[in-house]
Amino acid sequence: MQTPLQARILDQLRQLLGEALEPGDRINEAEISDQLGVSRTPVRRALQQLQAEGAVDYEQNRGFRLADISLLLKNSEAEQEMLLDERVMRDMAIGELRSVISERALMQKYAVANGVLMSTLRRLMRDHLVEPSPGRGWIFADVGAEALANGYRFRQIIEPAAILSDDYAIDAPALEAIDADHAYAIDNLETMDRRRLFDLDARFHRLVAQGARTADLVDAIERQNNIRRVTEYLGFLRLERLRQSMIEHRGIIAALLQGERQTAAALMRIHLQISRDETFVHMEQDLDRVRGGEVRLSGDEAG
Numbered sequence: 001m002q003t004p005l006q007a008r009i010l011d012q013l014r015q016l017l018g019e020a021l022e023p024g025d026r027i028n029e030a031e032i033s034d035q036l037g038v039s040r041t042p043v044r045r046a047l048q049q050l051q052a053e054g055a056v057d058y059e060q061n062r063g064f065r066l067a068d069i070s071l072l073l074k075n076s077e078a079e080q081e082m083l084l085d086e087r088v089m090r091d092m093a094i095g096e097l098r099s100v101i102s103e104r105a106l107m108q109k110y111a112v113a114n115g116v117l118m119s120t121l122r123r124l125m126r127d128h129l130v131e132p133s134p135g136r137g138w139i140f141a142d143v144g145a146e147a148l149a150n151g152y153r154f155r156q157i158i159e160p161a162a163i164l165s166d167d168y169a170i171d172a173p174a175l176e177a178i179d180a181d182h183a184y185a186i187d188n189l190e191t192m193d194r195r196r197l198f199d200l201d202a203r204f205h206r207l208v209a210q211g212a213r214t215a216d217l218v219d220a221i222e223r224q225n226n227i228r229r230v231t232e233y234l235g236f237l238r239l240e241r242l243r244q245s246m247i248e249h250r251g252i253i254a255a256l257l258q259g260e261r262q263t264a265a266a267l268m269r270i271h272l273q274i275s276r277d278e279t280f281v282h283m284e285q286d287l288d289r290v291r292g293g294e295v296r297l298s299g300d301e302a303g
Contacts, residue, residue, distance in 0.1 A: 010046040012036055012199055017056075018072040027056065027064040034177035037207040084112055084120045089230040092129070092143050100137040127226035143230045145283065151224050152276040158220060159205065159272065160265035162212040163256070170211050170256050178204055179253045182246045189239050197242065198229060204249050208256070208268070241278050245271070 016032065027047065033040045047064050050056045055071040056064045087110060091097050107117055121138060124130040129141045141147075162168065181200055185192060202225040209221040248271040255264035 006042055006045060008199070008202075009036060009038060009042050010049055013043070013046045013050065014055075014072045015196065017050075017066055018069055021066045021069075023066050023069055025066050026062065027066060029063065034174055035181065037171075037174050037178055037203045037210075084110060084116055085123060088120055088124065089129075092140055092230050095144070097140040098142075100133045100135070100139055102135075102137045106138070127229075128223060129226055129230065141227075141230075143227055145280070147227065148279065149276070151227050152272060152279075154220075155205075155224055156269060156272045156276075158217060159209065160269045162209050162214075162217055163261050163265040163268060165212045165214070167213055168211045168261065169213065171207070172257060174207055175253050175257055178207060179250055179257075182250050182253075186243055186246050189243055201245070201249075202229070204253075208252070211256075245275060248274070 013032065013036075016035065017027065021027070029040050029043055029047070033043050036043065047056060047058075050072070051058055051064070053071055055066070055068055057067040058064050088097065103114070103117065106121075107114060110117065121130055124140075125132075129143070131139050131141075133139050178200075182204070185197060185200055189197075205225065206218065206221055209218050212218075248267065252264050252267045252271065255261070255267060
């Protein structure tokens with residue numbers, strides 16, 4: 001079974017390759033590792049999975065190359081699953097999935113095959129967002145306002161503290177690469193897919209936490225990213241706040257690259273406080289816009 005990180009990298013890799021390459025193009029594992037802020041090992045595993053699906057080929061001494069772009073996302077079961085992930089998380093965020101719900105009811109609600117539904121449920125279960133009930137149904141995690149507020153309080157404690165920990169060490173190439181990704185996103189915010197924007201945000205917080213070289217801390221950040229994936233993408237409706245958030249990220253990155261950890265920790269604390277305040281000030285308005293169908297899911301014409 002894939003870990004949440006492996007599943008996320010595979011999803012990111014599908015989209016990255018589909019947008020950046022043409023069939024026959026070679027795949028630079030080192031470059032992708034830098035872009036995603038992870039080591040080459042999980043990237044290699046994800047590429048091997050895509051090779052098994054026929055989307056990429058492997059040539060001895062030359063590495064991987066893109067074989068069939070159509071097998072990455074478009075009209076594929078993987079794309080259906082990713083869209084269903086978003087639909088389920090949207091419904092969790094607006095409070096439509098609070099009680100025990102049977103698989104049959106979920107299949108009827110989302111009009112998908114059982115295999116697609118189970119893939120989504122397995123991913124959510126790995127992320128601790130859903131669990132099977134003692135019967136035949138599923139219990140969805142509480143992602144309401146109180147859970148989100150608790151998450152922010154937790155992050156305000158551990159993320160600045162991580163930066164100030166005794167053994168903290170930056171990965172300068174990874175920070176420089178993710179800074180470049182932020183610069184690109186700021187310039188192209190209006191046209192970028194929300195999934196990519198959230199993944200960039202999550203990668204930033206994960207990369208900063210990895211500097212503390214404590215697996216439990218990184219796991220805690222990943223858990224918070226999973227909860228935020230359900231709720232905070234609603235705030236991505238407000239592009240100006242998203243742009244400012246990425247500018248704040250770049251300030252933290254600059255301080256880390258300059259060796260100014262005290263400054264970076266202070267900026268992280270301020271960033272999280274601003275994000276918390278903005279989230280709760282606009283939460284009801286954001287939820288109303290989603291309930292009203294104003295927001296469309298990526299690739300979902302029905303909204």
